[in-house]
Amino acid sequence: MKDVVYSINGPVVTVRNSKTFSMQEMVYVGNKRLMGEVISVNKDKTTIQVYESTTGLMPGEPVYSTGQPISVTLGPGILKNIFDGVERPLEEIAKEADAFIPTGAHVDPLPTDKLWDVTMKVKVGDRVQGGDIYATIPETDLIEHRLMVPPYVKGTIKDVKADGQYKLEDTIVILTQDNGVDLELKLYQKWPIKKARPVNKRLPISMPLVTGQRVIDTLFPIAKGGTAAIPGGFGTGKTMTQHQLAKWCDADIIVYVGCGERGNEMTQVLEEFRELVDPKSNKPLVDRTVLIANTSNMPVAAREASIYTGVTLAEYYRDMGYHVAIMADSTSRWAEALREISGRLEEMPAEEGFPAYLPSRLSQFYERAGYMENLNGSKGSVSIIGAVSPQGGDFSEPVTQNTKRFVRTFWALDKALAYARHYFAINWNQSYSEYIPDLTRWYTKNVGSKFMQDRQELKTILAEETKLQEIVQLMGSDVLPDDQKLTMEVARVVRVGYLQQNAFHPDDTYVPLEKQLDMMEVIVYLNKKCQEVVAEGKPVRELIETGIFDDVVKMKYDVPNKDLSKFDEYYKKIDAACASID
Structure with missing residues (x-):
């Protein structure tokens, strides 16, 4: 008996009294062969979710089984490409159908007519298993594509083509599996999207x-x-x-x-x-x-x-x-x-x-x-x-x-x-x-032993500011003693000078870890020296008037990523500003 559409509810389609389909199987629905997936099966009905618009679909149209789960094609040509949710190449579809994807569009996910430069990595008689690389392809200028034996496959190489240019569908290696069946290895493999790929x-x-x-x-x-x-x-x-x-x-x-x-x-x-x-x-x-x-x-x-x-x-x-x-x-x-x-x-x-x-x-x-x-x-x-x-x-x-x-x-x-x-x-x-406990050793070894220590100090300053903000909002900043006013000012330096970043500034859009550490060191030094000044009974207002806090905020722009020696000037500026307070 032919399987046909019984009911349609948006993207949900049902088929009555069918024993053809299995869970998570890919099917084609209707005369336009819309792609769908089986999401529910019982003895009375099979439910399918359709990945395309069901406008115009009618009861009685046929439903075709594929016997396979929804899979993607994995091979050279993935990079630089733009796909929709089911790996249909949008640029190729646009050439044929303009801006909108027509229903039932069937376009090969990867270019089948393009020739790829293939370098073989195996020879006849080699024992291989799932994951082993049998050829490489320069997919882009940056990435080398490595063709791998599909998972769960083991065997011996029976035949290998010479290095050269091949298309996606060309058989370049023949593998005799341990069960005696020959397997043709091409430039691609398929894999179901809802199944994680295996690892060691x-x-x-x-x-x-x-x-x-x-x-x-x-x-x-x-x-x-x-x-x-x-x-x-x-x-x-x-x-x-x-x-x-x-x-x-x-x-x-x-x-x-x-x-x-x-x-x-x-x-x-x-x-x-x-x-x-x-x-x-x-x-x-x-x-x-x-x-x-x-x-x-x-x-x-x-x-x-x-x-x-x-x-x-x-x-x-x-x-x-x-x-x-x-x-x-x-x-x-x-x-x-x-x-x-x-x-x-x-x-x-x-x-x-x-x-x-x-x-x-x-x-x-x-x-x-x-x-x-x-x-x-x-x-x-x-x-x-x-x-x-x-x-x-x-x-x-x-x-x-x-x-x-x-x-x-x-x-x-x-x-x-x-x-x-x-x-x-x-x-x-x-x-x-x-991830902090997992990464501490890496930061200490590759950036510096003070990175995590300075990070904690910055977090402490920000936490103190959060507590003080409640008092400031109720009673105003004038009621705070000078040491707490200093905390608020240093916290502003942390917020504006460190955490805030300018994506349009050539030196601030990306900041290497070494510069991040140097910036933290300057802020920590600023906090320490200013606390010493305030502890001596000198007013924090005079420290603010020296402009040192604003100078430190600007260091993210003033110090180039390639010349971190300029941070030395900030230590001198901080010392000079603190020394200038009578």
């Missing part, structure tokens, strides 16, 4: 993902292989924060997933990334970037797929031995898609209408991050930085609270800071990083 073992977190952004690297660092959330209300700078991290963090490859974001924001991302120059290599940044665009006007079900597609691509490059950072913007839109599908399935809602399985879905996503030893013995990492968009900036809502359970770094964006043009608008009282 998960390694302990030990090194930071250096971003060059002071508030992150110093106060709330994220580790390579770590997870972070950026929650914030409308206009607080979630997307801009992720853009800056994508530009400057020391990951080898960036996967940017725009999940349910506004179309104009995604356009800005696409245009910006094309113009940006990678600071490490002076090549275009897009050479090591893959973009997944799933804008808010695209079918809602595809938002769920876009997150899994992005993390699967990230794991593939991790398996080659690269460090990958994935920016998911935003997981709240993804959760809203889950809520809409759940509502159409008439499932029992949990808090605020979200499905009861929201926490488990979030954990499945964030758990795919990690610092790993791969099947081929190389080491790589996937770091996940997810933006969260709580309605009205309310951090007590379910997506933010559940995300908090599964990430170890929390960068809480503050509307008041954002509106005061304090960039990044990361609130130092609400944010935290649980």
Whole structure:
């Protein structure tokens, strides 16, 4: 009996009395062959969520089984590309169909007619297993693509082609598996998006993902292989924060997933990334970037797929031995898609209408991050930085609270800071990083033994200021004794001179860790010398009048990243200012 559409409810389609389909199988729905996934099976009906618009679909149209889960094609051509949530190349579709994706569009994810320069890494008779590299391809000027034997495969090389130019579908290696069956290895492999790629073992977190952004690297660092959330209300700078991290963090490859974001924001991302120059290599940044665009006007079900597609691509490059950072913007839109599908399935809602399985879905996503030893013995990492968009900036809502359970770094964006043009608008009282104990040894060894000590001193100054602010708001700053007035003034230097950063200034958009340490040292020295002056009974007002606090604030602009010796002048200025007080 032919399987046909019985009912249609938005992206949710049902088929009656079918025993053809299995859970999480990819199917094609209707005469236009819309892509869908089986999400529920029982003896009476099969439920399918369709990743494309179901407008025009009618009951009675056929449903085709594929026998395979939803998978992505992994091979050369991923980098520099722009995909939708189910790995359809948007630029190729635009050539055929202009600005909007037509329903039922079937375009090869990767270019099948392009010739790639292939260098073989195996010879006849070699024993290989899953993860072993059998060929390499210069995918871009920055990244070497390493073709790997699919996981769970073991055998002996039977035939190898010579080095040369080959297309994606060309068989370049024939592998005789241990069961005697020959396997043809091409320039690509497929992998189901909802299944994590296997590794040898998960390694302990030990090194930071250096971003060059002071508030992150110093106060709330994220580790390579770590997870972070950026929650914030409308206009607080979630997307801009992720853009800056994508530009400057020391990951080898960036996967940017725009999940349910506004179309104009995604356009800005696409245009910006094309113009940006990678600071490490002076090549275009897009050479090591893959973009997944799933804008808010695209079918809602595809938002769920876009997150899994992005993390699967990230794991593939991790398996080659690269460090990958994935920016998911935003997981709240993804959760809203889950809520809409759940509502159409008439499932029992949990808090605020979200499905009861929201926490488990979030954990499945964030758990795919990690610092790993791969099947081929190389080491790589996937770091996940997810933006969260709580309605009205309310951090007590379910997506933010559940995300908090599964990430170890929390960068809480503050509307008041954002509106005061304090960039990044990361609130130092609400944010935290649980990676500090894991990273202390690395910072001590690679930056200096004083880095963590100075960091703690800055945090103490900011905590003191927070306490004093309550008194100031009630009674005014005049009631404070001079030592507390000094704390308020030094805290302003920390806030404006250290935590606030200018993304448009050539020396302040990215700050190396060495300069961050030198800046902290100057602020700590300023605090110490001024405390000595105040302890002698001299008024803090006279210290302020010397202008030393404003001078120290400007050091982030005045000291070039390539000439840190200029910090010596600030110690002299501080000594001179303190000595000038009678």
